[in-house]
Amino acid sequence: MLNWGVQMRPAELAAIRAGDVDVAFRRWDRPRVKVGTQMRTAVGLVEITSVDRVPVRSLTAADARRAGAASLVALREGLDRVHPERPVYRIGLRYAGVDPRHALRESVPDDAEIDAIVVWLDRLDRASSTGPWTRQTLLLIDELPATRAPDLAQRMGRDTPSFKQDVRKLKERGLTESLDIGYRLSPRGAAVLDHEGHPRPSRDRPMPEPGIPLPHIGAAATRALTALGVVRLEQVAGLSEREVLALHGVGAYALQRLRAALDEAGLSFRDDPGASS
Known part of the structure; x- marks a missing residue:
């Protein structure tokens, strides 16, 4: 930033x-x-x-x-x-x-890359004054995606600033992704955990609905849409601008970002017949 x-x-x-x-x-x-x-x-x-x-x-x-x-x-x-x-x-x-990290986190590493990542994670753990933290953090983010950083830090018995600083290190290697609220594990991070045989709760979850994730629109707007079950851009296209703007927490900036993302994907808000009356 x-x-x-x-x-x-x-x-x-x-x-x-x-x-x-x-x-x-x-x-x-x-x-x-x-x-x-x-x-x-x-x-x-x-x-x-x-x-x-x-x-x-x-x-x-x-x-x-x-x-x-x-x-x-x-x-x-x-x-x-x-x-x-x-x-x-x-x-x-x-x-x-x-950001080049966007493409990196979506790429699944080969065995040689995973070995290099594992060595790097081990080095971070050894250098930590509080003990090993890398796998625990990755597993926690995998278990609780889109959860506030202070809540995650509390579960690990850590202060929020140092926890967020460590998560940024993982993000630099494409292992995690920041959301408007919290984080999620990237395909690259999942590949590393799977390679090491860590039990992952998300393996038993249903696969996320295919489509384009919501753009960064702010925590309040994200909460308002996800409360409706809207987590993909294609679902936003089923709503009118008036319906989205009426949600508590959605303002002009969020609407602008959604409109731009829809345009880029060849989508648009649903027509609102009442808007012209």
């Missing part, structure tokens, strides 16, 4: 991916990113294309539009809220493609 002291909001990230936002402004004591750096975000890779110190008085309405701000006044007010004594930097941004 972007780590600039102020996180990019989901709507800003979506706008960067769409090409509607290509700059950001931050007050820093010194530059905190380098040109050419590609940063992982919820929408994929975002590349830093430029980093320039600029006087506040030089900012224009065009700068505000490129940053996704409502107006030049809003942009300046936002910059003055945090460390107004620091200089302003303009950071050029561009969407650089999907």
Whole structure:
């Protein structure tokens, strides 16, 4: 994720991916990113294309539009809220493609790859001051997908920050996937557990309904849809925009992300006859 002291909001990230936002402004004591750096975000890779110190008085309405701000006044007010004594930097941004971990976690490793992953997991376990944790964590995520990280950490007797830090290590190797709520085991992670012969409760579960998973739309919107049994994009296409927007927790951002995902998949919301009346 972007780590600039102020996180990019989901709507800003979506706008960067769409090409509607290509700059950001931050007050820093010194530059905190380098040109050419590609940063992982919820929408994929975002590349830093430029980093320039600029006087506040030089900012224009065009700068505000490129940053996704409502107006030049809003942009300046936002910059003055945090460390107004620091200089302003303009950071050029561009969407650089999907996160390579997406393809990695879907790929089933061969025996040589599994052996290398096992060696890496063993090394993490040996280096841990709290004892082995890698298989226990993978098995817990497999048992309880889409469960809040604090709840998972509590079951393991761990604090949430260190637990999440360790899960990120597994995610880097494509063994897990982050959801809007919690995590799930990837096919790659499942292959490793199966190779080692670990008993997995999910083996006895029904296979998930085939189709396209929901995009990242936020925890509240995800809960609202899953409460209806809607867990795949094809099921969303059976609902109208009005029906989805009426759900508690679904706002404009979630609707925009769903609409974009449907378009990309060649699907659309169900027509709502009452909308035109």
